[in-house]
Amino acid sequence: MAGAVSHTIRVRFAPSPTGFLHVGGVRTALYNWLIARGQGGSMILRIEDTDVERSTEEAVAAILEGLRWLNLDWDEGPEAGGPFGPYRQLERYDLYREAAQRLLREGKAYACTCLPEELSARREAARSAKPAAWRLCPCRTAGPTPGRRRAVRFHVAARGRVGWDDLVQGRIEVAADELDDFIILRSDAHETPVYNFAAVVDDALMGITHVIRGADHIPNTPKQILLYEALGYPRPSFGHIPLVLGPDREKLSKRHGDVALHAYRAQGYLPEAMVNYLVRLGWAHGDQEVFTREELIQAFRLERVGASPGIFDRAKLDWLNALHMRQTPPGVLGDLLTPFWGEAGVDPKAVEARGRTWLVAALPHFVERAKTLLEVARAMAFLFAPPPVRDPKAEAKFLTRDSLVLLHEARRALAEAPDFSPDGLEALFRRLAETRGTKLVDYAQPIRVVLTGTTISPPLFPILALLGRDVVLDRLGSVIAPGCGAGRTGG
Ligand code: GLU
Numbered sequence: 509m510a511g512a513v514s515h516t517i518r519v520r521f522a523p524s525p526t527g528f529l530h531v532g533g534v535r536t537a538l539y540n541w542l543i544a545r546g547q548g549g550s551m552i553l554r555i556e557d558t559d560v561e562r563s564t565e566e567a568v569a570a571i572l573e574g575l576r577w578l579n580l581d582w583d584e585g586p587e588a589g590g591p592f593g594p595y596r597q598l599e600r601y602d603l604y605r606e607a608a609q610r611l612l613r614e615g616k617a618y619a620c621t622c623l624p625e626e627l628s629a630r631r632e633a634a635r636s637a638k639p640a641a642w643r644l645c646p647c648r649t650a651g652p653t654p655g656r657r658r659a660v661r662f663h664v665a666a667r668g669r670v671g672w673d674d675l676v677q678g679r680i681e682v683a684a685d686e687l688d689d690f691i692i693l694r695s696d697a698h699e700t701p702v703y704n705f706a707a708v709v710d711d712a713l714m715g716i717t718h719v720i721r722g723a724d725h726i727p728n729t730p731k732q733i734l735l736y737e738a739l740g741y742p743r744p745s746f747g748h749i750p751l752v753l754g755p756d757r758e759k760l761s762k763r764h765g766d767v768a769l770h771a772y773r774a775q776g777y778l779p780e781a782m783v784n785y786l787v788r789l790g791w792a793h794g795d796q797e798v799f800t801r802e803e804l805i806q807a808f809r810l811e812r813v814g815a816s817p818g819i820f821d822r823a824k825l826d827w828l829n830a831l832h833m834r835q836t837p838p839g840v841l842g843d844l845l846t847p848f849w850g851e852a853g854v855d856p857k858a859v860e861a862r863g864r865t866w867l868v869a870a871l872p873h874f875v876e877r878a879k880t881l882l883e884v885a886r887a888m889a890f891l892f893a894p895p896p897v898r899d900p901k902a903e904a905k906f907l908t909r910d911s912l913v914l915l916h917e918a919r920r921a922l923a924e925a926p927d928f929s930p931d932g933l934e935a936l937f938r939r940l941a942e943t944r945g946t947k948l949v950d951y952a953q954p955i956r957v958v959l960t961g962t963t964i965s966p967p968l969f970p971i972l973a974l975l976g977r978d979v980v981l982d983r984l985g986s987v988i989a990p991g992c993g994a995g996r997t998g999g
Contacts, residue, residue: 517549518717521575521582522707524556525567528768529574531820532722532752532760535786539749540720541580542787542808552714553582553594556707558700560598568594574769578779579801595714597706604701607709607739608660608693616663616738617692620647621656645689660693662705662735670730675747676813677723682730690731708732712741720810723748747810750817752789760820772825776848776881778836781829789818798831826879833878838871839864845885852885858892870974873966887965891974894983895961902963911954912988917944918951919984928977930969937969958987 521537523529544551555571557563572594575582585592586599611617622630622645645661652658664687671681692705701709707728711719726748736743754764761767766775772782784799792814793799793807833841842864849856859867870891871884878884889895898907917940922928925936941948952968959980965971972980 516717517543517547518552518715519544519549519720520552520554520711520714520716522554522556522710522721523571524559524562524703525564525571526559526562527567528770529567529570530760530767531769531772531786532767534574534578534769534782535752535789535818536720536722536749537575537580538578538783538786539791539808539810539813542804543718543720543810544583545805546808549717550583551581552584552716554710554714555594555596556703557596557598558703558706560700568596570768570770574773577769577773578783595710597701597710600706600710601698601701603713604693604706604709605699608699608701608705611662611692611738612660614738616665617660618645618648618663619652619658620645620661620689620691621652621658621695622647623656648689657695659691659695660699661689662692662731662738664689664734666734666737670733672729672733672743672746674726675718675720675745675810676750677726677748677815680726680729684730684734687730687734692735704728704731705735708735708739708741711744712736712739716744718745718747718810720747720749723750747813749813750790750815753817753819755819755821757817757819764820765822774882776883776885777825777829778832778844778881781825781832784832785825785828789820790814798828830879833875833881833884838868838875841871841875841881841884842867845881848882848885851882852889853896854885854889854892862892866974873970873974877966890960890965891971894986895959898957898961899963902957902961906954906957906963907987911950914944914946914951915954915958915984916988918955919981919988922972922977922984923981925977928973930967930973933969933972955984959983 519540521533521540523533523537541551543549553571553575555568557568582592582594584595586595587593608617612619647653647661648663664684666684666687668684669681670684670687671679674680690704691702694700694702710716729746729748733743752760754760756764758764766772769782773779780801783801783804787799787804787808788797790813791808792812796807799807836844846856849859862870870888874884874887878887918937921936921940922933925932927933927936937948937951940951953963956963956965956968956971959965959971959975975983
């Protein structure tokens with residue numbers, strides 16, 4: 509490794525845009541980002557889109573959107589200035605061809621004109637033979653067959669063992685003769701590079717110092733190391749982080765529930781909670797569970813990433829999300845709720861009509877009981893319109909003939925209440941209960957069922973105050989009025 513070695517850390521996230529952004533991939537991005545931000549380094553985003561059959565622009569958009577939502581920014585891009593677009597491998601084919609040409613010139617790669625059927629026949633034969641038998645593509649010695657399109661195959665010349673000190677897994681080595689001569693450029697008209705080759709050329713030209721990626725790439729690393737050596741590039745450090753598994757210890761997949769980042773966004777998880785949750789899937793800092801972003805930037809160390817897989821635990825994510833929601837100032841939370849009203853069946857105009865001060869006062873009562881923003885919006889729906897349906901069980905139990913009498917009385921008292929604040933209302937209901945020799949809850953539950961449609965809601969008096977006298981009288985009136993269907997006796 510001659511020449512000046514830069515000590516500035518340069519890391520990258522290099523997703524293939526072939527589907528949604530998987531939460532496991534997001535964790536890889538996050539670890540890289542934290543390393544860059546914690547150590548004054550640079551974060552590169554590179555879209556590995558050479559698989560044109562499977563890559564889509566939609567998937568590219570999902571990657572960019574997801575990273576932006578989580579506030580995981582990157583520092584460079586192909587165009588000057590910024591904000592930068594990502595690097596895209598499709599725009600860099602000349603660089604891969606150039607590098608392959610160099611290997612061909614230096615005898616470190618050769619043209620391979622084997623037909624697919626010849627390759628599969630040999631692969632079949634190699635199953636029973638030693639792996640080394642397959643590695644010797646006949647083109648290596650016999651030369652290409654004229655008249656056929658050529659691919660470029662790397663000549664594995666190494667002997668002994670190929671290994672590296674993995675920053676997460678420790679020493680990893682394989683025997684060089686387990687490695688076949690492998691294709692680096694395909695025979696198609698574009699001379700499409702394979703992943704291992706494009707990634708090495710890019711990581712080298714982009715000056716990546718630390719390649720941090722999922723453990724599923726460990727089998728690729730020996731080949732990449734041989735390519736670094738053949739191309740005369742300095743070798744970066746490698747760190748392979750254990751995969752994220754489902755509760756059954758199988759690789760986290762759709763079978764386990766949501767694996768796409770956007771699904772979590774759509775359900776109202778906060779970006780800060782997602783970051784906090786994902787970082788802990790495989791990394792620990794004492795027994796601290798809750799982190800601000802600044803704390804993570806300070807505390808994160810790749811050396812503290814364990815070599816055993818992280819198990820995705822939805823209940824813990826819910827817990828963290830609830831916690832981060834409670835830590836978010838209600839004013840900010842109010843804005844974050846905007847995209848969720850529609851999904852919760854609330855007319856956003858009704859929310860706007862109530863105004864910001866009202867919303868900020870209402871939110872703490874609901875945030876206490878919810879795991880996601882969507883749950884908050886749903887729980888608040890009754891504030892903006894009467895519940896479209898009432899829980900039949902709650903109705904049967906609490907909207908009885910007896911309770912109608914109490915509702916009647918409560919409505920009359922509420923119409924005249926001099927003080928419609930939570931405290932004033934509580935005092936009013938205590939007086940009513942005392943006078944009648946009954947319990948507060950005998951009033952509270954029927955009122956709650958009428959106003960909210962269920963028996964579960966935040967404490968009643970703040971709810972009455974938030975709804976306001978007119979709405980409360982209106983809703984109670986609709987039940988008390990004859991012919992409204994209420995007053996069933998629970999049968
Ligand atoms: N495109 C590869 C992937 O999405 C990147 C692997 C790497 O980081 O080298 O898995």
